[in-house]
Amino acid sequence: MALVYIVLFRLHRKAIDARRLDRTWRFFSWSVIAGLAAGGLITFAVMFVALLVAIGLWWFAIPFAMYLFLPAFEPLLARHLYAPLGLAQLAYWSARADTTKDPEGYALAVAARVCAQRRTGKAEAFVIARRDKRKPLGDAEVVATAFLAAGRGDADTARVLLRSTHALVEVHPRVRELAGEWLAVDAAARGAWRELHEDALATRWPASPLTFFLEGVAARKLGVPHAPRSPEMIARWLLAPNRRATRKLRALVYIAPPLPVVAVPVARDVRGAAMPRAVEAHLALSGTPGALAAAVGAWDQALGDPDVRAWLARRALELDAPLGAVERALRDVATAVTDDLVRAADAARLGAPASRGLVGDALAHRLRHGRLDDLEAAFSRWEGRRTSGQVLPAIDEWREFIALRTAYEDACRAGGTDLRRLAFPHAYRCTNRMAVWLWNARDELPLAHAMHRWLLREALAVGDAEAIDLCTRNARLGVNTRLGRIEPDLTK
Amino acid sequence: MTAERVADNPFFVLGVSPEASRIEVEREAQKLLGMLELGFEAARAYPTPLGDRPRTAEAVRAAVAALRDPYQRLVAELWARHAPPVRGGAATPEAAAGEAPVVTRRALGWCP
Amino acid sequence: MADPNPPVTPLYVGIDLGTTNSAAAVFDGERVSVVRNAQSATVTPSVVRLDKQGRITVGTRARRFLEQDPSNTAAEFKRLMGTGQGIAFPAAGTTKKPEELSAEVLKALRQDIFDQLGVNIERAVISVPALFELPQSAATSEAARLAGFARVELLQEPIASALAAGWRADGDGAGSWLVFDLGGGTFDASLLETRDGLLRVVGHDGDNFLGGRDFDWAITEHLAAQLSVVPRRNEPGHAGALRALRLAAEDAKIELSRNERAQVTLANPLRIDDQDVEVDLELDRATVERLCAPFVDRALDVSLRLLATHGLGAGKLAKVVLVGGPTVMPMVRARVAARLDAALAEGHDPMTLVAQGAALYAATAGLDGRAHATAAPTGRQIWLQYPAVSSDLTPHVVGKFIGANPPTKIRFARADGGWTSGDASVAPDGTFLTSVTLLPRRACTFAIEATGADGKRVETSPPALTIVQGLTIGDPPLSRTLGVALANGMVQTYLERGAPLPARRTFTHYTVETIAKGSEGSVLRIPIVQGELSQANLCRLVGTLDIGGDAVTDTVPVGAAVEVTIELDRGGRLSARALVPLIGQVFEHVAHLLVPDASPEALEIAMRDLRRQLAELRTDAFRRGLASVIEKLDHVEGRLAEAEKDIDAAHGGDADAAQRARRALLDVDGTMADADLSRKWPQLEDSARNTAISASSTVGMHGTDAERSLLQEVLAAMEKARRDKDAPELERQMRLASRLSTAAFNRTSEAWEWYFADASSEIGKARDLPKANALVAEGKAAVERGDTTELRRVVKGLWALLPEDSEARKKGFDSGVRS
C-alpha cells in the first residue's frame, strides 16, 4: 500500500520537475503524467481515509488525510486558498512539509507570495523574521524580499530583485518557478511582450503552467515564427490557472495580428531662425537619440549664431545690462540647456551626440565625467561602509550591488567601451574587496560568487589581464549552499 | 525641467509681453498678487507655449524680481521672444502610455 | 500688500539693532521721524546690564557700567547671535543667550516708542547686516519674539540705508549708488541702482569683521605702548586694564571727530601685574588718522572690488551714502570721496539712517506697527489689495465685497478732490479691479464710493484707503545663495542670492547609499549650505536633514529618488522637507546648526596646518616660478598674520576675535585650494608624461599584444585630454595607463620581490604584527626558493594587514545625495 503511494508520489514529483525544464510539447506530456499521478494520489488518499473512518479511526483520519493530500496539493492550496485569504503562516508550514531539498527556502517564498497578494503586517513580519534567520543569502531570500516589495505595490523593486536571482548559483527550482511566474504576469500586465518572449527563449526561469501560457501569448502577439498555434494555445490555457482572467487574452490571440513595426519618431526638421528652432527642439526633447541630437545641434547653431549675438548686444544696451552681459548670457543659457540635456540623456541612458559647440562640448564632458564621478563615488561609498564597520543585512548588500551594477551597465552602454575601460578599475577594486569580505568574513558565498562572476565578465570585456586572472580563480571556487556544494561552471 | 525652462519664463508668468516697460511689469505683478490673495479665478493660471500652468504668488514674486535685474531680464527675453506662441487650454497630455493592459496582476492572483 | 482694514493713519516702525548702537524710527506715510529715548538721544547703546537683584538696565545707563562692572554688563552681543554661546552674569547668577540680550534692547526701544507716541507696537522691520547667515537671522527673529513683537520682517541694513537716502532724493536721478556702512564691527558695501522710482540691489560685498572697534584697538595699543607697564592682549589678567583703556580710547576717538586734540585721562589708575599705572596721555587727530587709515583702506579695497565685479570703475558712481559711526570722522569722509571719486550724499544722519530706511520699508511691506483695533465694521465689508507704497503713479486696486449681493459699481475719489476714478463695475461674486492715480511723492487718500443695484450709495468698511507714492523696493532678497551639498562635494543651488523671500524650491536627488531599515547607524544626510562657491567645503553648513534607518518604514536602496524642498520665509527662517516616494514617507526635522564654536586651541591647530601647507605651496611655486600663485600666497600670508593676532586675543577671552579668526582661516583655506589648483596643472602634465614613458617601456617589454594596443589607445586619449586641459580626464587615463603597466610588471618575477620588500618595510603599521612577522618569514623563504606564486600569496596577505588609504569623503559634509 505504502509502496503504491510512494511510487505515485515520486512520479508526480518527477513529472513536475521535468516539466519545469521544458517548454516544448513535452510540457503537456509531463502535465498529463503529473495529472494522472495526482489523480492516483487522490484516489489512494480517499480510499485510505475511507478505510480509516470505516474501521472507526476517524480521529486518526484527519492528520493522515492532511499528510497524504498536502504534498500534491500544496501549490493549489497556496494559490487558491492561502494567498487570497492571506494565510502566510499556514502557507509556510504546509510548504515546509515538502520533501524537496531545503524545504524551508521554498516555504519562505510561498509565504512571501501570500504577502504579494494579500499583505498584512503580521504576515510580513513573519516572513521577514524567517528570512533574516537564514544565512547565507540565497535565491529564496531574494525572491521573498521581492514578493514583499510587490505586496507593498513596489513592482519596480520586485522586478529588479527577481531578475537579479539569475546571477545566483543557488537554485531552488520551485522558488524560481514562482519568480518566473511573477515576472511573466508582470510583463503581461505591462504589455512588455518582447521582454517576456526573450525570457522564454533564454529559459531564464522554470515555467509554471501560467508562465507557459503567457509566454505563448507573447510569442503570438509578437508574431514570431514558430509561435504556438491555436490548438496549442487552448491547451496551454486549459493547463493554466485563472482561466477566467486569461480568457480575454486567449480570445485576443485569435484575432490579434502581429504588431506592426513602430517607427521611431524622427526629429522634425524645423526651418527658420536659429534661436526659435533651438527652443522648439528643446521643448520637443524626448528620450530618443534623434531628439537629443537635434536639440544639441540646434543649440550649438543658435548660440554660435552671429544674429543671436547681435540681438543680445542690442538688447543689453537698451536694458542697460552690465558689461559683459552678452557673453555671460550665452554662457548661462548654454549651461542651463546643458543641464536639461544631461538630465534627458541620463533618464534615457543616452550617450552624447557628436556636435561641436558650447552645448555639444559641455554635454559630452558632463555626461562622461558626471557618470564616471557618480560611479566612482557610489562604489567607494559602498566599499567604504565595510571599512567604517557598518554592516548591513546581506539582502541590502545585494540590493546595493544590483543598483550599482545597473548604474555601471547603463553608463557603459551610453559611453561605449572607452568609458567602460575607465570605469572598470575602480568598480573592480571596490566590488572585489566587498566580494572577498562577503566571502571570508560573512560567509555569504552565493552573493560573493555572483559578484566575482560579474567582475570576471567585465574584466574580459575590457581585457584587464590581472583582473581576469584573479576573478577566474575566485569565481572557480566551489560554493557551499543549502542545496549542497556547487562547483561553478565558468563556461556557461 | 525641460518644459519648465520655458513655461516658468517670467514674461509668461506675469502675462506681459517682452517689450513691457519696468513700470508695466511692476504694475502687473502687483495686480496679480492682489488677485491671487483674494482668490480671483482669472489669476489662477497663465497660458504658455505648452498650455496653461498654475500661477502662484511665489512664482509672481520670483518673476518680477528676475525682470528687475537687467541681466536676468535679458536672458528671460532671449527665451520668451523665441518661444512658440502661447496658448491656453490644458497642458499637452503625456504621450499615451502604450496599449491598455489586457490583463492585470490582480486578475492573475499576484497583486493585493 | 496692505492689510484689508488699515487704521486711518498707519504707523510704520523700523529698528536698527546695531552691534554698538541701536535706533528706532517711525514713518506715518508722510514723514519719517527718529524716536528719542529717555535721555532724548536718537541712538541707544546696545549694552545690557544685569545687577544682583536681576534688574535689567539697557542703553546709556548700562554703558556707564562697562568700565566699573564689566563682568555684569554685556556689549557687542550681536556678534555672537546664532552661536548659542551664553553670556554669564555672575552677580545675578544667570547666563543669557545673545538673543535674549538683544530682546532687552528691543524692549527698551519699544518702550521709547510707547513713551513718545503712546502706541504699543507689535510689528516692525528690523535691520540685519547684509552678510548675516541664516542662523544669525533666525536668532534676530527670535529676539523680536522674546521682546513681544507679533511679527517682524528682517531687512538688510544697506538696503535700508539706500531706501532712506533715496526716499527724498531729487528726481529720478537714475544711476548707481554705493552705500558705505562702516559700523562698530562690520563693514558692508552695497551697490544699488534707482530707476523709475524703483530701488534695486545690484551687489553686496563686505567684511563681517571690520569696523570702529578695530580703530579702538589700534588706538588702545598705541596708548598702551606709552604706559609704564604694557598690558598684553593674550594675557587674561590684563583684560580689565585693556578694557578700561579701550573705552577711553573710543571716547577720545569720538571727540577727535570734532576737535583737533583730546585728553585720555582715567580717574582711577589701572592695575597691571599688581602695579598701579596712571593714565594721562594726549592724542591728536593726525595720530588717530594715521592709526585708523589702514582699516579705512581695507574697506575701500572691498568697495572697489565690488565696483569692479559689476563693471564700474571709480568715478562712475552717482553718489556715495555714508552710514555708521566711524564715517563721522573727517578723515574717513575725505578718503572715501577721494578714492571712489564720487560725491557724498549730504544731509543724512549716519547713525539713524538705517532705522529710517527700515521704517520706510515697513510701509512698502504693509507692516503697520499698531496692534489691530477690532472695532465692529460699520459698512459693507471689503477686502482690499493695493500697494501701501507705490513707485508707479497709477497702481491697481483689487478688491472683493464680502457676502451676497454686492454693490454693482465702485469708484475712488482722491481726498484733495483733484481726481476721481470712473465707475468700475463689480462682478456678481463681489470682485473688482481698477486703478487709481497718485500725486508724486505724496501720501494720497481715496474715499471709496460704492453704489448698489438700486443706485443708492453704500457705506463701505474701510471707507477709504491711503497709498504713498515714492521709492520702493521689492521683496527682501536672500543675502547668500542657499543649496544642498552633494555626495561629490559640489553644491546644488536651490535659491540664488537675491532671490525674493519668501521662496521655495524643490529638486529631486538620488541616494548614494542604502538606508537600512531599523539600523541606527545608517543615516542619509542632506546638508544644507550657504555660500557663493560651488564647492561644498567652502560654504557654510547651516542645517542638516537626516533620514535615519530607525525612521524609515522600509529599506531605501541606493539610487532611490528623494525630493527635497527648501523653504525660506520672509524672516529668513529655513525649513526643509524630503519626500522619499519609494516608501511614501516625508521627513521634515531639520537640525539647525549654530555658527560653530571656535576654541583658541582648535584655531591654533588649524593655523599650524595652514602654515605648513602655505610653506609647501610657496616653495613649490617658487621652484616653478609661478608668479600668479606667489601673489595669491602673499595675500594669504597677510591674512594669516592677522588671524594670528586674533587667536592671541582669543586666548585672552575675546570670543569675537575667535569668530573672526575662524572666518579668516576658512577664507585662507579657500584661497589656498585655489592656488593649489592653478599650480596643479603643470604638475599633472609632468606626471602624465612620466606615466606615459614608464608605461610604454614596461608594457612594451612585458605586456601582451592586447595590452600594447590598448596602451596606444590610452596614450592617444591622454594626449587629447592634455590638449583640452581636461584634468579629470587626464587623471583617469593616467590611472588606466598605470594599471596596464602594473599588470605587465606583475608578470615579472622581480615585481613580487619588490612588492615584498616594500610591504615588509611598512610592517610597523600592520594590524596584526605577529601574523605579519610570520608572513615576512614565509616570504623570505619564498624569495630564496624563487617561488613567485608563494611570494605573491605572502604579499597579498601583508597588504591585507596594512592600513588602506581611506579616501576622505569629508568634503561634501558627508552628504548622502547626488543630483
Ligand SMILES: Nc1ncnc2c1ncn2[C@@H]1O[C@H](COP(=O)(O)OP(=O)(O)OP(=O)(O)O)[C@@H](O)[C@H]1O
Ligand atoms: N562721532 C564719531 N566719530 C567716530 N567714531 C564714532 C563716532 N560715533 C560713533 N563712533 C564709532 O562708531 C562705532 C559704532 O557705529 P554704529 O553705531 O554705526 O555701529 P552699529 O550700527 O552698532 O554696528 P553694526 O552696523 O556693525 O551692527 C563705534 O565703534 C563708535 O566708536
Ligand SMILES: [Mg+2]
Ligand atoms: Mg549699523
